[in-house]
Amino acid sequence: MEFLQALRERLLFFDGAMGTLLQEKGLAAGDLPERWVLAHPETVRGVHAAYYEAGADIIKTCTFGNNACKLKHAGLSVGDVSREAVRLARDAVSARGHGYVALDVGPIGRLLRPLGDLGFEEAVDLFKEHIAAGAKNADLVLIETMTDAYELKAAVLAAKESCDLPVIATVSPDVNSRMLTGADMAAVVSMLEGLRVDALGLNCGRGPAELFPLLESILSLSSIPVAFSPNAGLPHGTGKEAYTLSPEAYASHMKNAALAGSRLLGGCCGTSPDYIRHMIQACAGLSPLPVTPKHDTVICGYGRAVRFADAPVLIGERINPTGKPKLKAALKDGDHALILQEAVRQQESGAQVLDVNAGLPDIDEASVLEELVTKIQGVCELPLQLDTANTEALSRALRIYNGKPMINSVTGAKASMDAVFPLAKKYGAVIVALTLDEKGIPETADGRFRIAERILARAAEYGIDKKDIIVDALTMTASAAPQNGGVTLATLRRVKTELGVKTSLGVSNISFGLPNRELLNAAFFTLAVGAGLDAAIVNPYSVPMLDAFRACNVLLGNDPGCASYIGAYAQSAAAPAAIGEKASLGECVYRGLREEAVRQARAHSADPLGAIDREVIPALDRVGQAYEAGKLFLPGLLMSAEAAKAALFELCPSQSGGDAGDVIVATVKGDVHDIGKNIAASMLSSYRFHVIDLGRDVTPETILDAVKARKAKLVGLSALMTTTVVSMRETVALLKKEAPLCRIMVGGAVLTPELAADMGADRYVKDAMASVRYAKEVLG
Amino acid sequence: MTRNTSNETSADRADLILALEEAAQPCFVTLEGDVRELKDGIELCGVAVRGASLRAHLAGCERALLFAATLGVQVDRLISRRAVLSVADAYLLDTLASEAIERYCDEVQEALSDRSDGLYLRPRYSPGYGDVPMETSFALLNALHAGKRIGLCATARGMLTPVKSVTAFIGLTREKQSCHIHKCAACPNTGCAFRKEA
Structure with a gap:
């Protein structure tokens, strides 16, 4: 029977721990289980067979750490390990005549950018090397013990792009019920469902009792089957791994998990064939609970999910060059400091989602949008609304986005739907659907309603649920025609009640051409919220808008205890600090x-x-x-x-932006400690130098490209550690060869004037003031 | 004109300390094992370290701990985020966070020193000290499963991520000569600019 068919029909059981058993058979601390696949195949096959005899349906391959990063010191080939590990598991399954081989995929062991130095596509490729080699003879891919949602996304994409096997993804949250890098469970579930995995769940971390509340929470969020493979309790004692639960106690907890609705049950650290046998016996005769679809509309960045529920969601509109000359110049210059400031300030002003638009006629929008999304997600956890009509830009931004984003937007035009829906289906997103099509914007609520209906029908053909569509009834300028506001509100009401979807509006359009626009915007927002508006694209710096938002929340019962309202206004009578x-x-x-x-x-x-x-x-x-x-x-x-x-x-x-000359600054490749560089950049720009800050962990090639593009006369490089001075040396060598006219100043904790001279840098700068002095010397 | 910013800075600082406390998720892992003497170094829990300095530091220790601790990724994020609006804030946070991870390690080590087997803890000795290469962190993190257990990894160049993290060897000794608090007094580098007299 096909694996997915079996998953629909009955409870399925994974095997238990591999590492724990190999340790019993002599695997030393620091040794790699993957080495045993090639060196001791009989031992690994023996573990598989023992789990099979215990009754497990699914055998996990011994490939948890099988990636080039972890194996490179051991001199092992990832492909060899994958193929051999699958063969060993397949042998055990074939001997029994039924069952499934799960190609096991664990974390790479490095943090992705911007927290670490591993690029997203590098991570995808590392996973692909293993999955592509092992998938041929496996029945499913199991991605497990993930602690970072972004790495998890890379692994799922790698699996989907390497094979057609079913994919199961399980995570290992911390004691705060979050991924180590911040995502909560609603965020993880929304992202994984968006990426179309076949089942999701929890493994490792703690025992079944400790993880049970989290399991219940995931069951309440997930519309797909849920897997559960905890440890054999909590570790106790020192030295040898030992866990608190007996096989019998473990089994009784696992039966509760099955009764709660988990359909895939297994074991992680500390479990053995005995645990699995008892678990299967305890669950004998149980039928799985049905999987129920959930209807929440959810998006996320790398942190907490945002749910479109009772209170309207505020989407900040400021990162959009239209009508903003300074932002336009910044985008063209590749100077993203201003954009990052807008991101952080909008969040601090109360925005819950940020619209990001990089649409300018004469820039490479696809590259710029991708870079902006990456950089904004380095400093701001809010979900983003990717605002572009450029399919290439949308595709690239969706791919590297950390979480589940919004797309702004699709229309009822065939070309638009044909372009957007396949991307949304692949990467997962909530899509804003504008009620217009090839013929333009209908003047009546009925016309707009019909377009919304058509978009939903077409989305369904792609398998995109209506919970992932938010309809925008289109705000038209009130001064242009008196009925404009009314038509929008009427469309909104009908879409909401008859189609049962969430709604969004770009509010500020209403007031074009009229004085005191903020007043009109806030009033229209209030009316729209009354009509059921779920999300609004607004200027979060507008005081009347925020006032209206907070007041609406109180009046519609969305501000428990009026806490937010009181928090915002109780102090407002106090005088500003006296000077x-x-x-x-x-x-x-x-x-x-x-x-x-x-x-x-x-x-x-x-x-x-x-x-x-x-x-x-x-x-x-x-x-x-x-x-x-x-x-x-x-x-x-x-x-x-x-x-x-x-x-x-x-x-x-x-x-x-500075008129005293360009200075390019960067922290070199492999180095993620950038406070020194930031201090120097700040001082330089206060002296009116135009600082182009390339960030941290920057390759020599990127620095050279920037120098050439701006014909820069001065570059500042920083490195903190002896190991990253190597990168600095490479960078200096490349610049001296390819851009010999550019001066290079270097700084950082381990540098000395002698070391700087030795690598060919023009000046060692001991601190930020020294970098200012050298910049004056070169550019002044 | 006198420079008097005490009012503004003290207000900022309270705010920063609060933000740091909120972001920090300090946690640690250890693994204990026998110290094995190698021809040109030592080995502990499968982590081999060539060279003289760690060997000297662990002289007389039959057993020792591998140790790793971190404040977590949210602290790195907080510093990056504050740097967008104010590098002064980011600098202060960075400094506070460095102090916080050291203090946390001291507290953990104090707790770890409560042992029933009569062994005492020596001061922490980290990759990068003496002739112990930075790259030792890879093997150390691997043996501790630190990525999986506390989210502590290293970049390709051996730099710890999250940045506010520590990896170390801690010797266990029968004599109560260890001084995990008075670190400097035990250090032979008497000319060090950062030396603190206990």
């Missing part, structure tokens, strides 16, 4: 008072350049001198730099 004697702009910069420096800068609007020369720069110089004399410490220096930057932004917004 004592009035300080000059220079003094504010010197003292590192950012807010006050901005206020003072406003008074200099008549002569901004004079203010920079007479106030800001001299103050910075004095701060720098005080720092170098040891009278002032680094935090003070940085606060002054930030006050100076804020003042410069106020005085000369057009030149806030």
Whole structure:
């Protein structure tokens, strides 16, 4: 019987631990079970056979750590291990005449970017090397013990792109019921279902009793079968692995798991054939509970999931170049600091999702959107709404996205649906469906409703559930025609009640061409929420909008105890902090008072350049001198730099990017410690150098490309450790060869002037002020 | 003009400490084993370390611990996130976090020293000290299953991720000469700029 058929019909049982049994047979600490596949095949086959005799339906191959990263020190071939391990498991299954071989896939053992240095596609390829070699003779792929949702996504994509086998994915959350990298269970379930795995669940970590509440939570979220393979209780004692539960106690917990609805049961660390035998006996005669579809609309980034439920979800609209010259320039320049600031500020203002649009006529939108998504997900856990009409850009952004995103948008036009739905089906996403098609936007609610119906029908043909479609009834400008607001609201009501889908609106369109737009936007938002609006694309910095949002939540009962409302307004009567004697702009910069420096800068609007020369720069110089004399410490220096930057932004917004010359800075490949580089970048930009910060863990080639593209005259490199100085040396060598006119300054904890000279760098800079001095020397 | 930022900085600092406490998920793993003398180094729980300095540090120890601890990825994320709006904040957080992981390790080590077998703990000795290569972290993390158990990994160049993490060897000795708190007093590098007299 096909595996999936069997999964539909009855409870299925995995085997138990492999490592625990191999240790009993002599596997030493630090030795690799994968080595035993090739060196001691009879022992591995013996473990499989013992589990089979215990009654297991599914035998896991001995390939948990089978990836090139883990095997490279042992001199083993991943492909050889995969093939041989599957053969050993297949032998055991064939001897019995029934059962299934699960190709076991465990974590790589390195963190993905931006937390670590492993690229997403590198991770996909590492998984593929193993899966492609082992899939041929296996019945299913089991991805297990995952602690990072992003790595899990890489593994699922690798499985889907390497074979047609069913895929099961199980995770090992921490004691806070989250993945080690932050995702909660609702996020994991939504992402895995979006990636179309065949079953999901939990394994390892703790025992069945400790994991049971989490199992119940996953059962309440999942629309697909749930697997459960805990450890044999909690570890106790030191030295040899030993666990608290007896086989009998384990079996009785596992029977409860089956009664709660888990359909795939097995064992992890500390279990043995005895545990599996008792578990199967305890579950004898039980029929599996039916799998019930869940209807929640859920998206996520790398952290908590966002559910479209009672209160409307606010989607921040600020990361969009339309009508924003500064953002446009930043996108064209590849200067993403401003965009990251918008991301963090919108979140702090109350946005729950961020729309990300990089659509400009003369940029490579696909590359830019991919890079923006990666960078924003380095600093902000909010789910993103990928806003693009470019299929290539959408495809690439969906692929590297960490979590389950929103897509903005699909329309009722055939070409749009043909482009978007296959991508959404592959990667998983909630799609905003605009109620327009080839013929344009219908003027009536009925016309828009019919388009929504058609989009849902077409999505269903792709297997995309209506819970993953959010209908946008389209906001048209109120000043253009008096009925516009009403048609939108009428469409919204009908879509919601008759089609049973969630709804979204781009609210701000309503007020084009009219004064006091924020008032109209907030009023329209309030009316739409009354009509059942579930999500709104808004400006989260708009006070009237946030006021309306909080008030609506109180009035519709979505703010328990009015806590958010009280939190926002109880203090609002308090006066702003009193400012004592009035300080000059220079003094504010010197003292590192950012807010006050901005206020003072406003008074200099008549002569901004004079203010920079007479106030800001001299103050910075004095701060720098005080720092170098040891009278002032680094935090003070940085606060002054930030006050100076804020003042410069106020005085000369057009030149806030810096006009004193380009400086490219980067922390070298393999190095993820970037605080020193950030400090130098901050100081340089306060001195009006235009800093292009390439980030951390940057390859020599990327740095060279940036130098060539900008014809940069100065590069600053940082490295923290002796091991990453190697990368710095490679980078310097490449730059000296390919861009000999560019000067290179280097810094970092382990560097010395001698080491810098030895690798061919032009200057060793001991701290941020030294980098400013060298930049003045080269560019001044 | 005097520079008086004490009010602003103290307010910021409380906020940063709170943010750090919220983000930190400190955890550790250990593995105990016999110290095996090799021709040119030592081996502990399958981790072989060539060279003289760890061997000297563990002189007289029959047994020892592999040790790894981390504040978790959320601290790295917090620092990156704050750096977007204020490098001063990020710098302070970075410093506070470095202090926090050291303090956590000291606390853990204090707890680990409560043993019934009469063995005392020596100070932590980490890859990168003396002639112990940074790359030793790979074998150490592997033997501890630190990736799976506490999410602690290393980059290709042997740098720990999350960044605010520690890996170390801790010797177990019968004499109460160990000083896991007064680390500096036990260190032969008397010229070190960071030396603290106990």
